[in-house]
Amino acid sequence: MSAAVKDKVSEYLEEALGEPVDVVGLPEDTTLNALGLDSLTTISVLVSLLEDCGVDLGEHADSLVTPSTLGDLYGIAGRFMEADGESGPDGEEPARGQRSQLDYYQEKLAYEIDSADLRTALDEGQDIVVVDGRSSESYEREHIAGAISVPHRSISQELLSGYPRTPLYVAYCDGIGCNASTKTAIKLATAGFRVKELIGGLDWWKRDGHATEGLEAGRLVHHADCGCAG
Known part of the structure; x- marks a missing residue:
């Protein structure tokens, strides 16, 4: 996951919890409960993220599935940050084909488990x-x-x-x-x-x-x- 996505997620978590949250080094399967978020706070973080990215919640109703881990939150943030014009890891906007592939893999992690x-x-x-x-x-x-x-x-x-x-x-x-x-x-x-x-x-x-x-x-x-x- 790109540093930009992790930084953005960290900002939303800090705002929700009222204290700094260092996500660097935390595995993506870290549960949001373990970070101190309850279900209502998690939904608040999700809605704020989607609104800031200009997401049409009616068009992307699937995005309202509440994330349970950092990886879930990264996947949703990455999907819409890139769609909103955020740059890739080298400072360049990913090509449409690359974004589609990243979206696919991120959604797999959000909706599947082994x-x-x-x-x-x-x-x-x-x-x-x-x-x-x-x-x-x-x-x-x-x-x-x-x-x-x-x-x-x-x-x-x-x-x-x-x-x-x-x-x-x-x-x-x-x-x-x-x-x-x-x-x-x-x-x-x-x-x-x-x-x-x-x-x-x-x-x-x-x-x-x-x-x-x-x-x-x-x-x-x-x-x-x-x-x-x-």
Whole structure:
């Protein structure tokens, strides 16, 4: 991430907290809670940043997904600072193609999470709800330890009214051959929840050696049917 983006983010954090904030050297997965920001302060920082960059909040409604880490905030700041004419690392404005590529990678980090980062976040006690968007039968066979079952086809406004808005929701499915996590993430985001999609789903979670639960947990069982049917 460019020094200009980090400096700008540091300015917003200092203004929100009323004291200097040194982000240099902090890893991008540092949570904003660890820096002293609660949910309301985080939203205030986000709105101030977007307004200063002249962002049309109606056109970029996706930007209102509340960031949870420094990396999330860097990604959003970098996306709109560059669009607003901020210069690149060499003092020159990035070409349109380069900006598009940077936007793509920054958005991936803002909306996706891998199994290692999820495991670390859970171990740190971060406020995360892991959501299994597959069918209830697939969930019963095996699922990520501690995950809740919310088949994507069952998601409705009435169902979601019972879930808290504060946590970050991480949606997953079987893996790269299944899109139930994407469908789940879309429905959660549409309803105003903060959500990320787990890269590789249950498959890569298991490949990385993390715990699962269910009737077939720990067994190498292949099923021809896909759990994305929901």
